[in-house]
Amino acid sequence: xxxxxxxxxxxxxxxxxxxxxxxxxxxxxxxxxxxxxxxxxxxxxxxxxxxxxxxxxxxxxxxxxxxxxxxxxxxxxxxxxxxxxxxxxxxxxxxxxxxxxxxxxxxxxxxxxxxxxxxxxxxxxxxxxxxxxxxxxxxxxxxxxxxxxxxxxxxxxxxxxxxxxxxxxxxxxxxxxxxxxxxxxxxxxxxxxxxxxxxxxxxxxxxxxxxxxxxxxxxxxxxxxxxxxxxxxxxxxxxxxxxxxxxx
Numbered sequence: 001x002x003x004x005x006x007x008x009x010x011x012x013x014x015x016x017x018x019x020x021x022x023x024x025x026x027x028x029x030x031x032x033x034x035x036x037x038x039x040x041x042x043x044x045x046x047x048x049x050x051x052x053x054x055x056x057x058x059x060x061x062x063x064x065x066x067x068x069x070x071x072x073x074x075x076x077x078x079x080x081x082x083x084x085x086x087x088x089x090x091x092x093x094x095x096x097x098x099x100x101x102x103x104x105x106x107x108x109x110x111x112x113x114x115x116x117x118x119x120x121x122x123x124x125x126x127x128x129x130x131x132x133x134x135x136x137x138x139x140x141x142x143x144x145x146x147x148x149x150x151x152x153x154x155x156x157x158x159x160x161x162x163x164x165x166x167x168x169x170x171x172x173x174x175x176x177x178x179x180x181x182x183x184x185x186x187x188x189x190x191x192x193x194x195x196x197x198x199x200x201x202x203x204x205x206x207x208x209x210x211x212x213x214x215x216x217x218x219x220x221x222x223x224x225x226x227x228x229x230x231x232x233x234x235x236x237x238x239x240x241x242x243x244x245x246x247x248x
Contacts, residue, residue, distance in 0.1 A: 003228045005030030007136075008081040010074070012064055012121065013091030015042035017190040018140060021216035022088050022223045027055035029224055031086065034077040036062040064091045064117035065109070074124040083132065084125045086227045089118035089162075090140040092155075094192060099153040107154045114158035115165070122169060126178075135178035136227045139166050140219070143186045143242050159184075163238055170236035179235040181226045186242025188214040209244035 009026045013019035015037035027033045027050045035043045035057055043059035050057040058080055062073035077084055092114045095106035118139055129135030144152055145159025163182055170180035187193065187204040193213075196204075205213065222241050225231055240246060 003029050007031045007085040008083050009086035010034040010077055010084050011088040012036045015039040018216045018219045019090040020046060021220035025220040025224050027057055032056040032081055035059045036073055038063050065112045067120055070120050070124055083128055086136045087121060087125050088138050088223055089121055094155050096151045098151055110154040111158050115161045118162060119165060129178050130176050133177045137180040138223050138226050139182045141182045141184045143184055143246055146184060167236045174235055182238045183219060183222050184238050184240050185219050186214060186245045190216055207245050214243055
C-alpha cells in the first residue's frame with residue numbers, strides 16, 4: 001500500500017487552520033479521516049466538503065483537554081472505521097503573557113491541551129497500532145518549542161515537551177513498525193498567528209530566507225509525507241517547515 005490510501009487518520013483540531021488542511025490533504029490522498037475538535041458544526045461542514053470531493057470523513061466532537069472525551073472519542077472512531085492507523089496531534093492553544101505575570105491557570109491550560117492531550121491520545125491509540133504492527137503518530141510542535149519566544153513560556157514549554165514525547169515514544173514502539181515524528185512549523189498564516197503583533201510578524205518575515213510566511217497546506221503536505229508508507233524509515237524526527245528561519 002503506497003502513500004496513505006485506505007488508512008484511517010484521526011486529526012485533532014480539525015475544525016480550522018493546520019488541522020483542517022491536514023484533514024483535507026489526507027482525505028484527498030485516499031485516507032479515511034476522523035475529524036476531532038470542539039466545534040461540531042465546523043466539523044460537520046468539513047466532513048461534508050470531503051465527502052463532496054469523493055472522500056470519506058466523519059465528525060467526532062472532542063475536547064482534548066478532557067481525558068474522558070479523548071477516550072470516548074477514540075472508541076467512537078474505532079467503532080465507525082474499525083481502526084486508527086494515523087494519529088495527527090494538532091490541537092493547540094496559546095495563553096500569552098510575560099512569565100512574571102503569567103497565571104498558573106494559563107500555564108496549566110496550555111500544557112494540558114498542547115502536551116498532556118497528545119500523550120493521552122497516544123496512549124489511547126497505541127495498543128491497536130501495536131497489534132496491527134503499523135502506525136504513524138505525527139505531533140504538531142512549533143519553532144518556538146525549539147528557540148523559545150518571549151511571552152510564551154507556557155506555549156514554548158509545551159511544544160518543547162512535545163518534541164521530547166515524540167522521541168521517547170519513537171524509541172518505545174519502533175520495533176513494531178510504528179513511527180513517531182513531529183512537524184515544527186515556523187511562521188504560518190493561521191487564526192492563531194493573526195493575534196501576533198505587527199512588529200513580531202515583520203521581524204519574523206525579515207528572518208525567513210524564503211521571504212514569505214508559510215501556509216497551512218505547507219504543513220499539511222509534510223504531515224501527509226510522514227504519514228505515508230514512503231516515510232517508513234523516518235522516526236523520532238522533527239521536520240522543520242519554517243522557510244529556513246531555523247536551520248540545522
